[in-house]
Amino acid sequence: MPELPEVETVCRGLEPVLIGQVITKVDVRRKDLRKPFPKGLKTRIESAKVTHITRRAKYIQAHLDNGFVLVIHLGMSGRIVFHPADYKPQTHDHFILHMQDGQQIVLNDPRRFGIVDLVAVDDLESHALFSHLGPEPLSNGFSGPVLAQALAGKKAAIKQVIMDQTIVVGVGNIYASEALFMAGINPEKPAGKVKADQAEALVSAIKKVLQKAIKAGGSTLRDHRQANGELGYFQHSFSVYDREGQVCITCAGKRPIMRITQGGRSTFYCPTCQK
DNA sequence: CCTTGAACCTGCGGGC
């Protein structure tokens, strides 16, 4: 469940449950996900207290009182769920934090594209997972001029470029289609041909769609639930994503929403509204 | 440098 709004929603759900709590026991149930679990993970975080939670791009960062930060990426299919003390691990429960109040924080990830890492807080910015990342989309560091500059001269399709985490972080396959629709830009347009005014519109659209999705608790695909059991509901607000063949909500024209493949991923757009 | 495609995994739904 992983684009920025979903990860942000998870972080907000984790805060009241984790902050101030000591991790009493850690269960690492296999040797790796997309990467190996870090060496000494269990011994280095057991008995540590969670001080605060941050997010960078699609990474969850749980800061501990021993100078380490527990980093979790959910990949494509990862989810974090809270369970009571008597919960028994199920299939694809790969990593479990037992907290001092008895609650279990369970990382379940069927496809195992997720990552768990442990980083010294002083090394966070320079760590390989983070050092190459572009600006946060909701920060002032992401603006029309900044994006226009990053797009200059690029031949690749704009859809694929805004999903490039070195350009801007947090935009995944759903919100890329949604933002391009909102900005009226054809996803196949070469990035370098997106000029200042369209870049400005695209930045506004990305910020707007991500903010709206966060307010909605993210999008819930394939029956997924947030850690607290609540469902995100932004999927009901999709304008184009997963709406192939349906009528465009803006132009209601004769040409329906199209689905194309870019970089192996589905893209949805309105051929009338997006130029 | 760039772009493209495949690779990593499991599960689910549709078509036959």
Place this chain on the structure above:
DNA sequence: TGCCCGCAGGTTCAAG
């Protein structure tokens, strides 16, 4: 019912 195919919200690495 069962099998095969395509598809799924991400990232990385090799090949051209």
